[in-house]
Amino acid sequence: MHRTALEMFGGLAKSYERTLDLATLVQDRYWKRWIADNAALSRGDRVLDIGAGTCLLEERLEGSGCEVMGLDLTEEMLSAGRDKKLGCVKLLVRGDAEYLPFREEAFDVVVSCYVPKYVELVAFAHEIARVLKDGGKVALYDFVRPGGPWLAVLALYLHGGMRIAGFLLSLAGNSAATTFRNLPRIVEGATWQERLPKLLARTGVRTVKNLKLTGGVVGAYSGKKSGESLT
Ligand SMILES: C[S@@+](CC[C@H](N)C(=O)[O-])C[C@H]1O[C@@H](n2cnc3c(N)ncnc32)[C@H](O)[C@@H]1O
Structure with a gap:
């Protein structure tokens, strides 16, 4: 998965934001607002x-009074982020979500968009709980395997719309083609929304919300570290 992520995002950094708007039909903006609202940030939060x-x-978090550290596997993506020179961003580091290079209880809030489907969930849950302070909050979302009453529409979007977009982009030699070709397979296997809340609960992070947005295109989770593990 690490290799797939690097292949998908290494060459995509420059066109990533346009590709994201296309792939999510501009819904990403609403999902990011969900994160900002549910992380319930306070001034001075790390x-x-x-x-x-x-x-x-981070563009959305400008002016919130928070200090943000960003971590990503792909240097090209981070480099595009650095070029924005956002005041709230204190540090952008290359690293792996499964081995966070931060000390215990370093953060008030952990946020993450589109990562759970790429990572080994036991390590991911453990690392989130480890770096969160007691009472700290986590809010994240990602694509989930299509299901529910909108299954037919979601499957058409995933296997029809995205594949056709991938094919057309590859004809045009566009770097986003790899993303659209890989995403349907990865999203079909995305069972994180059932597993991650249980794994987080074992490490002392209890679920506040775990729901689906936009008819089930993405799963959105928020939780709070209580310090008591539920093993
Ligand atoms: C779809 S992009 C999302 C970027 C950003 N969160 C957003 O919402 O626009 C997914 C990002 O996750 C990163 N990623 C994938 N696996 C990772 C891992 N194991 N550790 C850290 N970052 C990872 C990729 O490099 C990529 O930049």
């Missing part, structure tokens, strides 16, 4: 964004 990419979420 925030970790796992898989920060080009710092789209």
